[in-house]
Amino acid sequence: MATSPMDRRAIPAGARIDRWLAPDGWDHRVFDWRADVRGSNHAPRGSILFQGGRGDIFEKYLESFAHWHEAGWNVTWFDWRGQGGSGRLTPAANCGHIEDYADYVRDLRDFWAAWVVANPGPHVAMGHSMGGHLVLRALTEGAIAPDATVLVAPMLGFKPGIFGPFAERAAKFLGGLGDTARPAWKGNEKPYTTETRASLLTHDRDRYADEIWWQTHDPSIVTGPPSWRWVIEGFRSIRELAADPRLREMRVPTLMLVAENDGLIDGKAALRLAPSLPDVRVVRFGRESAHEILREADPVRDRAIEAIDSFLADRAPGA
Numbered sequence: 001m002a003t004s005p006m007d008r009r010a011i012p013a014g015a016r017i018d019r020w021l022a023p024d025g026w027d028h029r030v031f032d033w034r035a036d037v038r039g040s041n042h043a044p045r046g047s048i049l050f051q052g053g054r055g056d057i058f059e060k061y062l063e064s065f066a067h068w069h070e071a072g073w074n075v076t077w078f079d080w081r082g083q084g085g086s087g088r089l090t091p092a093a094n095c096g097h098i099e100d101y102a103d104y105v106r107d108l109r110d111f112w113a114a115w116v117v118a119n120p121g122p123h124v125a126m127g128h129s130m131g132g133h134l135v136l137r138a139l140t141e142g143a144i145a146p147d148a149t150v151l152v153a154p155m156l157g158f159k160p161g162i163f164g165p166f167a168e169r170a171a172k173f174l175g176g177l178g179d180t181a182r183p184a185w186k187g188n189e190k191p192y193t194t195e196t197r198a199s200l201l202t203h204d205r206d207r208y209a210d211e212i213w214w215q216t217h218d219p220s221i222v223t224g225p226p227s228w229r230w231v232i233e234g235f236r237s238i239r240e241l242a243a244d245p246r247l248r249e250m251r252v253p254t255l256m257l258v259a260e261n262d263g264l265i266d267g268k269a270a271l272r273l274a275p276s277l278p279d280v281r282v283v284r285f286g287r288e289s290a291h292e293i294l295r296e297a298d299p300v301r302d303r304a305i306e307a308i309d310s311f312l313a314d315r316a317p318g319a
Contacts, residue, residue, distance in 0.1 A: 006062070006063060006066045008062055008063050008207070008210045009210060009213050009214070009217075011062075012033060012062065012065075012066060012069070014033065014034070014036060015031065015032065015033040016030075016031075016032045016033070017029065017030065017031055017032075018030040018032055020078055020111060022081070022106075022107050022110055022111075023110055026081050026086070026087070026107075027086065027087060028078045028079060028080075028081060028085075028086040028107070028111075029078065029079045029084060029085030029086050030076065030077070030078045030079075031058040031065075031075075031076065031077040031078075032074075032075075032076045032077075033065060033069050033074070033075045033076075034074050035069060035072045035073055035074050036069075037072070042072070043120055044072055044073065044074050044119075044120050045071055045072030045073045045318050046072075046073055046074070046120065046121055046122040046123065046124060046147075046312075046316060046318055047073065047074040047075075047076070047115075047116075047119035047120060047121065047122075047123050047124070048068055048073050048074065048075050048076070048124045048125075048126055049076050049077070049111075049112065049115060049123070049124070049125050049126070049146075050064075050065070050075065050076070050077050050126040050127070050128075050131075051077065051078070051080070051108065051125075051126070051127045051128070051131035051134065051135060052077065052079075052080075052084075052127075052128050052129070052130075052131045053128050053129025053130040053131050053132075053153075053155065054080075054083065054096055054129065054130040054155075054223070054226060054230070055083055055084075055096055055223035055224075056079075056083075056084065056128065056129070056130075056131070057079065057084045057085070057211075057214060057215075057221050058077040058079070058084075059210075059211070059214040059221075060210065060211050060214070060292075060295060061077070061128075061294065061295075063207075063295075064294050064305065065077075067305055071309070072318075073124075074119050074120070076115060076119070078107075078111055079221075080104055080107070080130075080131075080134075081098070081103065081104070081107055082096060082097050082098055082223075083096050083223040084221050084223060085220065085221050089181075090181040090182075090227060092181065092182060092183055092227070093224065094222050094223055094224035095181070095182070095183045095223075095224055095225065095226070095227050096223045096224065096225065096226045096227065096230055097181050097226070097227035097229060097230055098227075098229065098230050098233060099229060099233070100233055101134070101137070101233050101234065101236075101237040104134050105134060105137055105138050105141065105143055106143075108134060108135070108138050108143060108144060109138060109143035109144060112125075112138075112143070112144040121147060122146075122147035122148065122312075122316040122317070122318065123146045123147050124146055124147065124148050124149065124150065124312065124316055125138075125139070125144055125146040125148075125149045125150075126149065126150040126151075126152065126308075127149075127150075127151055127152065127154065128152040128153060128154075128292070128294065129152070129153050129154065129155045129264075129265060129291065130155045130234075132151035132152055132153065132154025132155060132156075133154055133155040133156060133237065133238065133241070135149060135151060135154075136149075136151060136154060136156075136241065136250075136254075137237065137241050139250050139252055140241065140244050140246045140247055140250050141246070142246075145252070146252060147252075147253075147315075147316045148252065148253045148254070148255070148311070148312060148315045148316040149252050149253070149254050149255070150254075150255045150256075150257070150308055150311065150312075151254065151255070151256045151257070151270075152257045152293055152294060152304070153257065153258065153259050153262060153265065153267070153270075153291050153292070153293055154256065154258075154265075154270050155234075155238070155265045156238060156241070156242065156265075156266070156269045156270045156273050157238060157242075157265060157266030157268070157269020157270070157272075158234065158235065158238065158265060158266060159263070159264070159265065159266050160266075167235070168232075168235040168236075168239070171184075171228065171231045171232050171235060172232055174228065175228030175229065175231065175232050178228075180227060180228040180229040180232065181227050181228075181229055182227060182228060183224065183225045183226070183227060183228075184225055184226050184227060184228045184230070184231050185225050186225065187224070187225060195263055199263070199290065200263045200264045200290060200291055201264070201290055201291050201292045201295070202290050202291075202292045202295045202296050202297075203288070203289075203290055203296060203297050203300075204295065204296055204297045204298075204301075207292075207295045207296075208295070238269075242269075242272075242273055247273070247276040247277060248276055248277075248278060249278070250277060250278070251278050251279055252279070253279045253281075253311075253315035253316070254277055254279060254280045254281070255280075255281050255282075255283070255307065255308060255311040255315075256270060256274055256280055256281070256282045256283070257283050257285070257293050257304055257307065257308075258270045258271055258274075258282060258283070258284050258285065259285045259289040259290065259291060259293055260284055260285065260286055261286060261287050261289070261290075262289075262290065262291050263290065263291065264290075264291040265291065271284075281311060283303075283304070283307045285300060285303075285304075288300050
């Protein structure tokens with residue numbers, strides 16, 4: 001079983017929470033958990049850089065990190081600028097704002113350049129949701145060069161919602177009615193929905209409650225709704241990535257985990273893009289999985305973890 005007992009509401013012994021300054025001086029929060037090889041002649045299995053989605057915090061993934069740490073991996077994460085413990089880019093309370101997704105990619109490029117030197121290979125880049133989009137974009141643009149990559153429910157398309165095929169045009173119009181750094185909506189994970197945030201993310205009530213516990217414990221890490229600029233730039237980045245001819249030249253072995261009935265992002269967009277990648281393995285989940293596959297009920301999560309472990313054993317073997 002991939003699920004192992006642990007305290008999901010405590011920082012693991014041996015893990016560090018550090019800070020990283022980007023070249024422009026922006027201060028990012030970093031989680032770093034080195035493999036425990038004391039008393040052993042073995043080197044770490046390798047190193048994983050895991051990047052979360054919009055508004056994500058590393059605390060949500062401690063359970064998965066513990067699994068890979070136990071298997072001998074170094075595991076690292078940094079909060080994207082403008083969210084989590086990496087500050088805010090707008091005075092609006094907890095609004096998740098970015099001027100251009102290229103800013104995210106530059107942060108990933110710069111962090112990766114130092115991280116890959118400080119951590120043994122094989123080097124694996126993992127990304128969930130927005131993190132999956134940004135990891136794939138960075139790969140396509142040559143900003144990072146891991147030995148393998150895992151994309152979990154990657155944000156490769158937005159749900160069209162009430163505006164259908166005109167959603168991007170509507171976002172530009174509505175966002176342009178005021179300061180684009182203002183929140184695009186008041187709450188929930190997406191507008192114009194009666195679905196609860198919990199039902200959009202996971203069927204596992206206890207794992208969902210873990211996130212709420214961490215946010216209550218430290219309100220400063222809470223990220224609220226996105227800004228209109230985040231939405232507008234998201235549409236543009238998704239559209240341009242899907243049309244980028246370099247996708248067909250990106251030969252890093254890729255595992256893509258897709259929740260076909262994802263209520264938050266368009267899982268079908270990931271399935272449409274996947275054939276563009278020269279070396280991709282796709283694992284699909286049906287109605288049993290909401291958006292956060294790695295925080296789903298045990299049958300889903302175990303299957304996902306086992307697929308990742310099998311993929312890494314095959315495409316990112318240790319020395």
